[in-house]
Amino acid sequence: MAKFGKMEEGGFDKSYYLYQRNLHSPQKILSSYRRQKGRIMSMIAAFYGGKSILITGATGFLGKVLMEKLFRTSPDLKVIYVLVRPKQGQTLQQRVFQILDSKLFEKVKEVCPNVHEKIRAISADLNQNDFAISKEDMQELLSHTNIVFHCAATVRFDDHLRHAVQLNVTATQQLLLMASQMPKLEAFIHISTAFSNCNLKHIDEVVYPCPVEPKKIIDSMEWLDDAIIDEITPKLIGDRPNTYTYTKALGEVVVQQEGGNLNIAIIRPSIVGATWQEPFPGWVDNLNGPSGLIIAAGKGFLRSIRATPMAVADLIPADTVVNLTLAVGWYTAVHRPKSTLVYHCTSGNLNPCNWGKMGLQVLATFEKIPFERAFRRPNADFTTNNITTHYWNAVSHRAPAIIYDFYLRLTGRKPRMTKLMNRLLRTLSMVEYFINRSWEWSTYNTEMLMSALSPEDQRVFNFDVRQLNWLEYIENYVLGVKKYLLKEDMAGIPEAKQHLKRLRNIHYLFNTALFLIAWRLLIARSQVARNVWFFIVSFCYKFLSYFRASSTLNA
Numbered sequence: 245m246a247k248f249g250k251m252e253e254g255g256f257d258k259s260y261y262l263y264q265r266n267l268h269s270p271q272k273i274l275s276s277y278r279r280q281k282g283r284i285m286s287m288i289a290a291f292y293g294g295k296s297i298l299i300t301g302a303t304g305f306l307g308k309v310l311m312e313k314l315f316r317t318s319p320d321l322k323v324i325y326v327l328v329r330p331k332q333g334q335t336l337q338q339r340v341f342q343i344l345d346s347k348l349f350e351k352v353k354e355v356c357p358n359v360h361e362k363i364r365a366i367s368a369d370l371n372q373n374d375f376a377i378s379k380e381d382m383q384e385l386l387s388h389t390n391i392v393f394h395c396a397a398t399v400r401f402d403d404h405l406r407h408a409v410q411l412n413v414t415a416t417q418q419l420l421l422m423a424s425q426m427p428k429l430e431a432f433i434h435i436s437t438a439f440s441n442c443n444l445k446h447i448d449e450v451v452y453p454c455p456v457e458p459k460k461i462i463d464s465m466e467w468l469d470d471a472i473i474d475e476i477t478p479k480l481i482g483d484r485p486n487t488y489t490y491t492k493a494l495g496e497v498v499v500q501q502e503g504g505n506l507n508i509a510i511i512r513p514s515i516v517g518a519t520w521q522e523p524f525p526g527w528v529d530n531l532n533g534p535s536g537l538i539i540a541a542g543k544g545f546l547r548s549i550r551a552t553p554m555a556v557a558d559l560i561p562a563d564t565v566v567n568l569t570l571a572v573g574w575y576t577a578v579h580r581p582k583s584t585l586v587y588h589c590t591s592g593n594l595n596p597c598n599w600g601k602m603g604l605q606v607l608a609t610f611e612k613i614p615f616e617r618a619f620r621r622p623n624a625d626f627t628t629n630n631i632t633t634h635y636w637n638a639v640s641h642r643a644p645a646i647i648y649d650f651y652l653r654l655t656g657r658k659p660r661m662t663k664l665m666n667r668l669l670r671t672l673s674m675v676e677y678f679i680n681r682s683w684e685w686s687t688y689n690t691e692m693l694m695s696a697l698s699p700e701d702q703r704v705f706n707f708d709v710r711q712l713n714w715l716e717y718i719e720n721y722v723l724g725v726k727k728y729l730l731k732e733d734m735a736g737i738p739e740a741k742q743h744l745k746r747l748r749n750i751h752y753l754f755n756t757a758l759f760l761i762a763w764r765l766l767i768a769r770s771q772v773a774r775n776v777w778f779f780i781v782s783f784c785y786k787f788l789s790y791f792r793a794s795s796t797l798n799a
């Protein structure tokens with residue numbers, strides 16, 4: 245591994261220049277150096293200049309943020325190949341252009357006006373042999389690719405094991421095989437998850453072995469039928485909570501075992517949330533992780549959640565993950581570490597925030613920025629045991645849904661709330677595992693990388709989560725959910741506040757009516773209740789008489 249001199253602030257490290265010269269043509273390096281000379285230079289941004297980059301999962305949440313940052317900071321990159329499958333009646337080009345035409349890419353279009361020409365969509369399905377890539381496309385990919393970022397995965401917790409293995413393990417194996425035939429490849433970056441070893445409490449930046457070899461699992465998926473796979477799934481996943489974490493762990497082992505001589509690194513982000521700073525705060529475009537539950541809470545469906553308030557909420561902003569990923573890509577290609585390095589991209593040990601604090605800040609933000617047309621006023625609680633969870637699920641989730649569906653039926657409309665609520669309860673049951681435990685992830689490699697960056701790179705590719713202000717981040721996150729996921733206009737906030745006031749009044753009326761009915765029934769059945777009632781009534785009568793008498797005397 246090459247060793248370099250310490251970077252001077254804002255300067256150009258000569259040893260880095262000399263090292264780069266071994267990898268690239270001197271003219272290329274020199275012109276890049278000249279281009280950068282006038283201003284403080286980001287070595288990482290310069291590194292991606294002129295490169296052909298292959299991204300899988302580019303149409304996903306993380307993939308989009310990764311592409312955006314690459315185009316914005318290295319507009320002189322050669323091409324980004326994206327492996328895309330046609331979907332929802334859209335062609336590949338339509339899918340890609342829709343992404344490029346979104347708000348996320350507004351800044352990119354300023355710095356890289358020809359972005360449409362620099363992206364090449366390749367038709368590919370990672371579930372198929374050779375990814376169903378045409379011969380010509382495959383030839384182009386193999387002969388040109390310099391860097392691979394493997395982001396594609398199924399992130400569903402409850403996916404069938406066969407499908408999860410296909411995408412998270414077999415596809416990774418196939419991609420490595422492809423990578424081994426790329427003569428110009430400089431680095432292969434695999435995105436895993438910090439929860440791939442969530443059966444452990446303390447997790448180091450190493451690949452942990454799996455009891456059954458991934459190759460055996462891949463083979464068995466080919467001949468076992470679904471019924472048998474269903475039966476053995478709990479035994480295989482063992483003390484992991486789902487097929488997602490299990491297959492991501494297998495994927496890592498495959499990367500380590502079959503990476504051969506490639507320069508490989510593994511990145512393990514924890515729970516990826518909305519962007520923190522770049523290209524703007526609060527960007528998010530899917531319901532995974534906390535986003536769906538923030539909507540459910542803001543719309544008043546989610547009223548209680550089984551979570552441990554003191555457990556660490558290990559969220560990490562999407563732009564932080566992307567900055568680390570690009571820094572790792574550069575470091576892996578340039579420094580060529582001898583072994584596969586694993587980088588934890590987590591917040592818990594450097595800047596912890598717990599679910600209690602996060603929940604309160606989410607609720608506080610709803611006060612300022614309410615969501616439109618809420619079902620009930622947002623006001624959720626954390627519960628910590630089985631009995632209270634069942635009680636609140638019945639009282640706060642199921643009962644209002646049944647009542648509302650009854651009302652919809654009465655008014656000739658189709659009931660839908662019970663179905664929605666069942667879906668929410670299912671989602672809650674899936675995430676409970678993650679919000680009632682804390683993990684410790686060591687971050688030596690990530691911190692080592694941070695210190696290896698020049699001050700300019702530390703600024704442009706900032707992944708120092710210690711600088712994150714959680715309260716501000718969560719507020720922007722909720723705002724982002726409202727703007728970019730729910731597509732609600734800020735102009736609607738006064739009306740949303742009015743709607744919440746009406747809901748509060750309905751709530752008070754409903755509770756008063758309920759109390760009076762219950763009390764009336766109690767009086768009819770119990771002598772004690774009747775006595776208490778007469779006592780209260782006579783006390784009020786005496787108080788009123790006294791008040792009337794004293795006001796007459798004063799007059």
Ligand SMILES: CCCCCCCCCCCCCCCCCCCCCCCC(=O)SCCNC(=O)CCNC(=O)[C@H](O)C(C)(C)COP(=O)(O)OP(=O)(O)OC[C@H]1O[C@@H](n2cnc3c(N)ncnc32)[C@H](O)[C@@H]1OP(=O)(O)O
Nearest residue numbers: 399400401437531532533534536537541603624671675678
């Ligand atoms: C003191 C005050 C307290 C106040 C609290 C109030 C505020 C609370 C906010 C804070 C909440 C904190 C909770 C945080 C949760 C954190 C989860 C952490 C998980 C970490 C794991 C590791 C991280 C990773 O590595 S991977 C990324 C994570 N992956 C996921 O999140 C995927 C999860 N999704 C699934 O597995 C499935 O979608 C599932 C099982 C949830 C649902 O499957 P199902 O088959 O039933 O439905 P779908 O076909 O998928 O979708 C149907 C329908 O539902 C919509 N939908 C999908 N996902 C969600 C969701 N998460 N929430 C809500 N809705 C969802 C989907 O869009 C579909 O809608 P259609 O309209 O039908 O299209």
Ligand SMILES: NC(=O)C1=CN([C@@H]2O[C@H](COP(=O)(O)OP(=O)(O)OC[C@H]3O[C@@H](n4cnc5c(N)ncnc54)[C@H](OP(=O)(O)O)[C@@H]3O)[C@@H](O)[C@H]2O)C=CC1
Nearest residue numbers: 301302303304305306369370371395396397437513515516
């Ligand atoms: N989000 C999170 O909280 C975390 C994510 N991660 C990891 O980060 C990576 C990216 O996750 P994220 O962006 O959130 O996930 P998304 O679900 O948003 O994106 C998944 C991507 O994979 C693609 N994909 C899925 N199946 C296929 C297929 N058969 N052929 C081709 N492409 C396919 C999807 O394409 P399409 O658009 O066609 O569906 C999409 O582009 C994953 O490896 C995940 O494990 C790790 C920790 C946390």
